[in-house]
Structure formats: C-alpha cells, structure tokens
Amino acid sequence: MIKTNGEIIEHQCIAKHIFLLSLRYPESNLIVEPGQFVQLSCPGKHTTLLKRPFSVFDASPNIVSIVYKVVGKGTTNLSEKRVGDSLEMILPCGNPFSIPQEGGLNVLIGGGLGIAPLHFLTKYYPKPPFEFWYGTSYEEEWIPANLLQRSGIDLHIHADFSTSNHHSLQFPENLLQKYQKESTTSPTKIYCCGPTKLMQNVTKHCMEKNIPIEVSLESRMACGFGICLGCSFLTKDGMKTVCKDGPTFDGSNVIWESLT
Numbered sequence: 457m458i459k460t461n462g463e464i465i466e467h468q469c470i471a472k473h474i475f476l477l478s479l480r481y482p483e484s485n486l487i488v489e490p491g492q493f494v495q496l497s498c499p500g501k502h503t504t505l506l507k508r509p510f511s512v513f514d515a516s517p518n519i520v521s522i523v524y525k526v527v528g529k530g531t532t533n534l535s536e537k538r539v540g541d542s543l544e545m546i547l548p549c550g551n552p553f554s555i556p557q558e559g560g561l562n563v564l565i566g567g568g569l570g571i572a573p574l575h576f577l578t579k580y581y582p583k584p585p586f587e588f589w590y591g592t593s594y595e596e597e598w599i600p601a602n603l604l605q606r607s608g609i610d611l612h613i614h615a616d617f618s619t620s621n622h623h624s625l626q627f628p629e630n631l632l633q634k635y636q637k638e639s640t641t642s643p644t645k646i647y648c649c650g651p652t653k654l655m656q657n658v659t660k661h662c663m664e665k666n667i668p669i670e671v672s673l674e675s676r677m678a679c680g681f682g683i684c685l686g687c688s689f690l691t692k693d694g695m696k697t698v699c700k701d702g703p704t705f706d707g708s709n710v711i712w713e714s715l716t
C-alpha cells in the first residue's frame with residue numbers, strides 16, 4: 457500500500473449522478489486486485505479532510521479506475537475535477553476477493569454500484585466462467601451494460617424501477633428472487649456486493665444451499681487503516697474492521713445485524 461499522486465486521464469459521466477474516473481500514477485510495480493479499494497483525496501470548494509474509499513472498478517499497470525456516485529461533499533468536489541488534475545491517493549487498500557475457481561461456475565450478484573469490484577473480478581480473471589446478475593432500483597443510475605458485458609460473461613439485468621421512479625424497497629429481495637427463478641446453473645461460489653440487505657439475503661440463500669459466499673462490505677470510514685475502529689462490526693470470529701480485515705469477507709461469518 458502506498459501514498460501517491462494520480463493524474464486524471466479519464467473522467468466521464470456515465471449516468472445521471474455517476475462518473476467513471478481513471479487515474480494514472482507513477483509506480484509501475486503495484487499489484488491491485490479485485491475487491492481492494494483506493495482512498496482518494498477529494499479537494500475542492502467543500503472542505504473534506506479525510507480521503508474517501510472507492511472500490512477498484514478496473515486497473516492496469518499504473519492506472520486505476522473507479523465508478524462513483526455523487527452523494528455529498530467529497531464526491532461533489534470529485535465530480536468537478538478535470539482531465540489533467542492531480543489527486544492524492546492511497547492504494548491498494550484492504551484484502552482482495554479469493555481467486556474464482558477455474559472451470560467452476562462463479563456467480564456474481566451486484567446491486568447498484570456494488571458492480572464495481574465484481575466487474576474488476578471478471579477483468580482480472582478472464583478464464584473462469586461468470587454468470588453476472590446486475591440490478592438497480594434507480595433508473596437514472598443505470599450503468600450502461602456495455603461497461604459490464606464481455607465474452608465469457610453471461611450477463612443478466614434486473615431493472616427494478618417503480619412507476620414513480622422512487623427507490624424500490626423490495627429491490628434486494630427482487631434481485632435475489634430473479635436469480636433464484638431464472639438461473640439454471642449450480643454455482644461453485646457466489647460473490648456479492650451492493651446494499652447490505654442484498655448481501656444478507658444472498659448469504660442466507662447460500663448457507664441454505666451450501667454454496668460458498670464472499671461479500672464486499674461498505675462502511676463509513678475515517679482512518680482507513682484499522683486504527684480508529686470506526687468501521688468495526690461483529691463476526692462469528694469477533695470484532696473485525698471493514699477497512700483492514702475486509703472489505704471482502706466470508707458472508708457466512710458476518711453477524712449481519714451488527715451492520716445495520
């Protein structure tokens with residue numbers, strides 16, 4: 457993990473409040489793996505002291521990409537940055553997903569921006585077959601499918617838009633139900649990222665069916681290094697921090713009630 461400066465080489469709005477941001481940094485020997493995250497400074501008109509964590513959406517030597525949604529001060533500042541601007545960042549942070557089994561079927565279930573680390577998993581490991589279930593409940597936040605679709609990926613899309621275009625509270629149940637009804641395969645492993653309720657429901661399904669499940673958790677973070685304990689929660693092995701012990705965890709080990 458290093459602190460470095462990244463130069464913005466790509467910054468485009470891909471949905472109403474959602475941006476794809478790519479930064480190039482000088483260090484060429486860094487290994488950044490799927491499930492890890494980057495901590496990005498977000499300077500601008502709003503004061504933000506702390507760096508903000510974002511899952512790696514894609515990475516290649518010297519380049520890291522994220523997909524982020526504008527939700528507050530830091531991400532508003534970020535959205536105003538231009539190609540050529542420089543941002544301080546720390547990467548790679550946290551632990552990656554375990555390696556998907558080649559030859560087995562790896563199912564990915566991603567809600568909203570939870571697709572970011574799952575997308576990188578499919579890029580980083582091009583060989584294992586992936587069945588990718590992507591869903592969102594906000595029409596305006598729809599991630600263009602061409603960003604996710606590639607050969608070797610069986611992509612299923614669940615657009616859970618209510619007529620009033622308000623967030624569907626049933627979305628986590630609906631996405632899982634769609635997968636349960638329509639998938640005809642037996643997965644070797646399921647990887648899930650998105651709203652906590654979605655990850656909790658998918659974990660329950662996996663435990664019932666005896667399928668290994670890995671999740672990528674989110675939490676509000678301060679230090680990002682396991683020092684302040686601000687992102688700690690309960691697991692069957694005791695307290696863990698999202699930033700240092702995760703963000704990837706065996707879902708069956710998480711005490712989900714401690715995250716809400």
Ligand SMILES: Cc1cc2nc3c(=O)[nH]c(=O)nc-3n(C[C@H](O)[C@H](O)[C@H](O)COP(=O)(O)OP(=O)(O)OC[C@H]3O[C@@H](n4cnc5c(N)ncnc54)[C@H](O)[C@@H]3O)c2cc1C
Pocket residue numbers: 493504508509510511512522523524525526527528529530531532569572673674675676677698703
């Ligand atoms: C490991 C990890 C990976 C993440 N990956 C992504 C990603 O790929 N794309 C993305 O858009 N976001 C991601 N996030 C969330 C992102 O870090 C926050 O949206 C960001 O820090 C908000 O900063 P802000 O200054 O704009 O918002 P603030 O001004 O700090 O807060 C604005 C609002 O957003 C809420 N909020 C802030 N941070 C979080 C959070 N971590 N979880 C839930 N609600 C929050 C606040 O409660 C508040 O209501 C990730 C978070 C973690 C911990």
Ligand code: FES
Pocket residue numbers: 676677678679680681682683684685686687688697698699700
């Ligand atoms: S953010 Fe400080 S311990 Fe995780």
